[in-house]
Amino acid sequence: MSGPRPLHLSRRGAVYVVRFTLPRDISSDLTGMEIRKSLQTKDIDEARAKCLDAEIWFQNLISRLRTMSNPSRKDVEIAANLFFNRLKEAVDVPRDFLLENLDDEISFNIEESSRRIGEINQQLLVNAFDATVADNAQRLLSEIHVGLSQLDSSLAMLAKQLAAKAEREQWRYLIHQLSEPEKSFSVGDEIFVTAAPISHHPASKACPSSEHLALMAA
Structure with missing residues (x-):
């Protein structure tokens, strides 16, 4: 198979890999983050075919991320x-x-x-x-x-x-x-104010459990 090498296809040593960069609109904290995956082949024709599959996977991933509901x-x-x-x-x-x-x-x-x-x-x-x-x-x-x-x-x-x-x-x-x-x-x-009513334990003094606040020792 001839033609230019696909945009996301590159080589690491003799093995072909795909590289994708997350777009800016996905998350500001992830902007520029690169996803790399080895195609586990040294053959250019096999790499081209696997790269096409990987591009489809990546576009589906971006679509899912873009349709995730953002919290208000x-x-x-x-x-x-x-x-x-x-x-x-x-x-x-x-x-x-x-x-x-x-x-x-x-x-x-x-x-x-x-x-x-x-x-x-x-x-x-x-x-x-x-x-x-x-x-x-x-x-x-x-x-x-x-x-x-x-x-x-x-x-x-x-x-x-x-x-x-x-x-x-x-x-x-x-x-x-x-x-x-x-x-x-x-x-x-x-x-x-709308939180659930607070229960009381008048028989004993209360203090935080270790799950959230450490009991302070004098």
Whole structure:
């Protein structure tokens, strides 16, 4: 078979390979990403045939990626509420402090919770977030089965902001449970007002489970 070599066909040593570049409209985070696959042949005619099959596969892949639904702002806000519910459930796991150090342990946990709330407030002021918030943003988005890399910059920032706010509310709830668990807890951020009702454990002080927040030791 004669003619010019197909655009996506090249050689690595003696073996033919295909190379495709993801187009800009798929995802800004993936722009320029190259997909390479060996055709496992040294024969040019066989390589041409396999290259044609690979081009069809790649075009089908691009079509699927382009028709995937992009999450909306409302989707991200719904995910934030689901994520906040999980954080509340983590706090609601009852744990017993050592009686001989009860006051000190409670005071220490309240102090550290307040310190973290201050850190989050500062991050929200400047829209610059630490690794904990970024990780929580990924976990938040997993509620709607997407990742940060699939969002445009504005929605990605929104996800981080909501993750930070959800964590802040979790720390506020922990302080509430440690200081006045017999009272109703009022959510401080209106985005979480529609979250599921908070259960109470008045018989024991509550603190976070290890799944979400490490129990602080004085």
